[in-house]
Amino acid sequence: MITNPTPQRSLRGHQPQRPSQRTAVTSGYVAQLATRMTERDRWLARVLYEHRVLTTHQIVEMAWPSVRAANMRLLRLYRWRLIDRFQPFVTYGTAPMHYVLDLAGASLLAREDGLDLRDLDYRHDRAIGVAYSLHLAHTVGTNGFFSALVAHSRRPDTSGRLTTWWSETRCARHFGDIVRPDAYGLWHEHSPVPTAFEWFLEFDFGSERPDRVGRKLAGYAKLAATTGIITPVLIWVPTARREARVRQALAAALADLDDPSLVPVATSSADFLSGHDNDPTAARWQPLDVRQPLTRRLRLTELTHAWPHLPPLNSSSSDPAQASGDVTSGPLPPSPVPPGPSDRRPQR
Structure with missing residues (x-):
């Protein structure tokens, strides 16, 4: 008692x-x-x-x-x-x-x-x-992917920076009639050679059948044909076993497209996080190419070499907001990286 x-x-x-x-x-x-x-x-x-x-x-x-x-x-x-x-x-x-x-x-x-x-x-x-x-874990997981990119951008030894991060809501506002990605990102690498890489993210928690994930590629192909801009799709899955099943479904979906080159796809899983300190820019991405499969994982910026047909991102035509022709009201998307220490004035 x-x-x-x-x-x-x-x-x-x-x-x-x-x-x-x-x-x-x-x-x-x-x-x-x-x-x-x-x-x-x-x-x-x-x-x-x-x-x-x-x-x-x-x-x-x-x-x-x-x-x-x-x-x-x-x-x-x-x-x-x-x-x-x-x-x-x-x-x-x-x-x-x-x-x-x-x-x-x-x-x-x-x-x-x-x-x-x-x-x-x-x-x-x-x-x-x-x-x-019911989508709380999915939203937090998607934001965690990009918060890791922001943290990488703030490291003093990094040469890259996340310059754009769109939410699912903003993506749906621009492209929702065709496709609804979980997020959009744009990464700039400054050395050794200045490069830029943009992508749509599909954050998969294993709640959908692999064939349903594969059917999303048709929407991305339609978006590329409509806007004239080919944007890679990165698919994150929770386990390597799930990744293998999803890749089979994605390969079948790509084979059904009239022009598979309109949808460059790469996958990765959480099983590759522990060895890279939760860094999405590390060598953990495996492009999906049935004709010339790669045995090694690529860094985020190395994916541009996996798809040589992609034009360089050096013109305003690479801006998905301008390509969609949609002018939205409300605040513009904020900078992913916060202001520097010199901009943080202490307030009481």
């Missing part, structure tokens, strides 16, 4: 005091909040608006020097209602904190871009509702 039970008040600390929803969207509060924001805070708000949800680990590896420094600032931004947070339930262990954009943050973004809050198509209940979405 427990003779000294824990008092109820000790089971959970007090929630931090936060402004009400009505206060968080007033012009006076947003103007006061703007004086406290650093460039990195504004960058985080835009990234959360674009990509919906990020974990503590992803935010730290993209923009903060340590977990402690990030948690201190994230707590302050949470109290100001720039961001909101939740912690999903997991069967084993403890899930990291997940962050989404809150009302004050959305209001700040809208006013900075000369828009009304309703122009952002933002609702707080929908933003925090991602906590109950």
